[in-house]
Amino acid sequence: LPAAGVEIGELNWLAEAPEPGAEVELQIRHGAEPAPARVERVGERLTARFHEPQRAVTPGQSGVVFRGDRLLGGGRIRRGVRNPEALTAARGAA
Structure with a gap:
C-alpha cells in the first residue's frame, strides 16, 4: 500500500x-x-508527509533528505505512515 508519509530515525545531519x-x-x-x-516534525526522528503517496517505503532502508540539490542528511526509515491524519496529529510532538 502507498504511504502518505515516512518516519526516519537514527538521523545524521550534514x-x-x-x-x-x-x-x-x-x-x-x-x-x-x-x-x-x-516536514511535520523533527526531533530524535523526522516525520514527513509526501505530496503524493509513495510505494515501497521500507523500514531499515536509508531515507535521505534534500533541499533542491543540497544534501541535508538522512537516517534509517522506521516506518511508512499510511494515515495522513496520524502525521498531522504528531506535529509538534518530538
Whole structure:
C-alpha cells in the first residue's frame, strides 16, 4: 500500500535540520528520484508527509533528505505512515 508519509530515525545531519513545515525532497529507495514532502516534525526522528503517496517505503532502508540539490542528511526509515491524519496529529510532538 502507498504511504502518505515516512518516519526516519537514527538521523545524521550534514547541514542544519529542516524546521517543521519545511519543503524537502526525500529519497526512500536506491536510485529513485527524491519525492517532494513537507516536514511535520523533527526531533530524535523526522516525520514527513509526501505530496503524493509513495510505494515501497521500507523500514531499515536509508531515507535521505534534500533541499533542491543540497544534501541535508538522512537516517534509517522506521516506518511508512499510511494515515495522513496520524502525521498531522504528531506535529509538534518530538
